[in-house]
Amino acid sequence: MEVRQRDDPDLNLPSFTSRPGVDPTSEGFWRAAGEGRLELQRCAGCASHRFPPAPICHVCGSDDSTWAALPGTGTIYTFTWVPDPGRRDESGSPAWANIVVVDLDGVSGRGVRMVSNLVDCHEPGSIRVGQSVTLECVHLEEGLGLPCFRSEP
Amino acid sequence: MSAASTPVQLRDRACIVGIGHTEYAKRGVFESVGSFELAVRAIRAACEDAGIDPRDIDGFTSFGGDESTPSEMQLALGSKNLRYASTPWGGGGSGLPTAVLNAVMAVACGVAENVAVVRSIVQGRRRLGGNVNRDEDEPPSRGFYYQAPFGFVVPMAIYALRTQRHMAKYGTTIDHLADVAIAARRYSAHNPDAVFRDMLTREQHHASRIVADPLRLFDCCMESDGAAAVIVTSAERASDMRARPVYVRAVSTRSPNRWHPVNYTEEEELFASSGHAAAAEDVFRAAGIGPTEIDVAEIYDGSTGGLIMATEDWGFCARGEGGDYFSDGQSALGGSTPINTHGGNLAEVYLQGITHLVEGVRQLRGTAVNQVDGAEVALYSSGLGYPPHGGILLRS
Numbered sequence: 001m002e003v004r005q006r007d008d009p010d011l012n013l014p015s016f017t018s019r020p021g022v023d024p025t026s027e028g029f030w031r032a033a034g035e036g037r038l039e040l041q042r043c044a045g046c047a048s049h050r051f052p053p054a055p056i057c058h059v060c061g062s063d064d065s066t067w068a069a070l071p072g073t074g075t076i077y078t079f080t081w082v083p084d085p086g087r088r089d090e091s092g093s094p095a096w097a098n099i100v101v102v103d104l105d106g107v108s109g110r111g112v113r114m115v116s117n118l119v120d121c122h123e124p125g126s127i128r129v130g131q132s133v134t135l136e137c138v139h140l141e142e143g144l145g146l147p148c149f150r151s152e153p
Numbered sequence: 154m155s156a157a158s159t160p161v162q163l164r165d166r167a168c169i170v171g172i173g174h175t176e177y178a179k180r181g182v183f184e185s186v187g188s189f190e191l192a193v194r195a196i197r198a199a200c201e202d203a204g205i206d207p208r209d210i211d212g213f214t215s216f217g218g219d220e221s222t223p224s225e226m227q228l229a230l231g232s233k234n235l236r237y238a239s240t241p242w243g244g245g246g247s248g249l250p251t252a253v254l255n256a257v258m259a260v261a262c263g264v265a266e267n268v269a270v271v272r273s274i275v276q277g278r279r280r281l282g283g284n285v286n287r288d289e290d291e292p293p294s295r296g297f298y299y300q301a302p303f304g305f306v307v308p309m310a311i312y313a314l315r316t317q318r319h320m321a322k323y324g325t326t327i328d329h330l331a332d333v334a335i336a337a338r339r340y341s342a343h344n345p346d347a348v349f350r351d352m353l354t355r356e357q358h359h360a361s362r363i364v365a366d367p368l369r370l371f372d373c374c375m376e377s378d379g380a381a382a383v384i385v386t387s388a389e390r391a392s393d394m395r396a397r398p399v400y401v402r403a404v405s406t407r408s409p410n411r412w413h414p415v416n417y418t419e420e421e422e423l424f425a426s427s428g429h430a431a432a433a434e435d436v437f438r439a440a441g442i443g444p445t446e447i448d449v450a451e452i453y454d455g456s457t458g459g460l461i462m463a464t465e466d467w468g469f470c471a472r473g474e475g476g477d478y479f480s481d482g483q484s485a486l487g488g489s490t491p492i493n494t495h496g497g498n499l500a501e502v503y504l505q506g507i508t509h510l511v512e513g514v515r516q517l518r519g520t521a522v523n524q525v526d527g528a529e530v531a532l533y534s535s536g537l538g539y540p541p542h543g544g545i546l547l548r549s
Contacts, residue, residue, distance in 0.1 A: 016306055017306070018292065018300065018306070019291075019292060019297075020292065020293075020296075020302045021293055021298050022292070026298065026299075029299075036475070049301075051416075056272060057453050077318065077322070078315070078317045078318035078319060078424075080313035080317060080365045080367075081363065081365070081366035082310060082313075082364075082365050082366070083345075083362075083363065087357045098316070099304055101314055101417055108492075110418060112418060113417040114299065115299060115303050115305050117303050117304065117359075126288075129317070129321035146303065147200055
């Protein structure tokens with residue numbers, strides 16, 4: 001899948017982010033996004049997906065898991081808009097950054113909701129609870145990516 | 154559930170016998186004084202209230218990463234012995250129930266005699282509501298590992314996401330949020346210690362700037378400086394003290410697996426909540442007292458939305474009806490259970506809940522400025538924040 005560039009002016013990405021923490025447990029999540037996929041750990045013992053990444057399965061206790069791709073669709077569970085003083089329009093007003101919680105499709109087990117951004121929504125009023133969203137990954141550095149979403153299919 | 158999981162054996166074993174605090178001020182006013190001096194002054198005031206010589210304080214507990222260290226406080230107060238000192242592991246601003254539980258356990262089992270629970274905050278340089286990422290080139294703290302790369306770095310977003318869901322699920326409105334903030338000012342108008350005492354209108358609330366939609370400036374707890382302390386001792390010793398003892402009837406810090414402030418795997422009905430329903434169940438079971446028997450509740454109000462959710466978690470109203478509880482005046486004097494009779498974090502001062510505990514003691518002594526007639530049972534609850542969180546039930 002196509003991976004968008006971080007400096008693409010069409011994307012609404014907050015300026016106040018941090019780089020991801022990459023360690024043996026989390027690395028697969030960020031690497032998959034760098035290649036345009038949304039992957040979660042799936043337990044080899046009981047087939048439950050889990051998030052956030054963890055070294056053991058919280059359902060059955062198994063050590064064994066594989067990274068498994070999800071369809072990359074989901075539903076907005078909740079959201080917020082935060083002023084982003086690091087990005088201003090011509091009048092000097094701060095841009096609006098969004099932070100969303102996406103209820104992911106295709107998850108086995110107790111369900112997964114992840115924090116992300118809806119990169120094609122720029123203004124308050126353009127996001128609503130229950131709307132469908134689709135994966136839109138954004139390139140970071142060294143093969144890492146951010147699994148973001150867009151509102152258009 | 155087994156008895157061991159609800160600490161019935163701690164029921165009424167410890168008392169709060171002293172309360173004290175410094176002057177309260179907007180953030181930065183006491184920066185040059187420093188949080189340590191404020192902590193010492195608050196403890197001394199609480200000792201005076203209790204009629205205890207500060208040299209007889211032999212334990213300290215705190216929470217929220219308080220910068221005042223026990224060994225330094227021992228030196229400053231002249232305390233002859235330091236027998237016990239602890240802060241919770243985790244919990245942040247929700248750590249007061251653990252700090253009180255630690256004090257109660259220490260005096261109940263004879264580890265220490267007189268434990269000061271203290272919290273002191275100055276926010277001139279270090280702002281607790283600011284960006285959690287100190288350095289954007291560094292990986293985030295574990296608590297924001299899968300949040301900070303998406304810009305989820307301001308604590309108020311924790312409240313905003315749950316409040317937005319509460320609005321979508323239950324029909325809570327911006328007017329409800331405004332009415333929570335207005336209710337706080339109605340109490341603080343009579344509180345000479347309060348930082349914000351001016352009345353507030355819905356229009357003023359709606360016109361204030363968005364911090365994290367749907368939360369506006371007046372939905373957020375204030376940034377302020379000050380310190381407060383309470384003295385905990387055993388029920389046996391409390392009977393000889395100057396002030397009428399207030400018994401710690403029950404404490405619980407039970408935090409459920411499927412509720413986390415920023416990692417959202419929780420069940421549907423738990424999401425738009427402060428996560429305190431499990432602690433409430435344990436507190437009520439350990440106390441043998443239910444929500445209808447609580448005369449006054451002092452609940453950590455980091456935001457208007459969070460307070461609405463906590464009000465529901467403790468059973469003061471049905472889930473989804475917390476906004477109406479405030480809009481209909483049920484939180485006011487004469488309402489079904491008055492809430493935050495001092496003005497809370499929204500209007501009195503932000504000291505992460507210890508001033509709520511102080512107010513609960515005042516209510517049970519009958520000395521509050523907004524006194525609930527005949528109050529005999531008071532609740533403290535932490536707010537929407539980091540586990541372990543929970544509640545403290547006090548009785549006169």
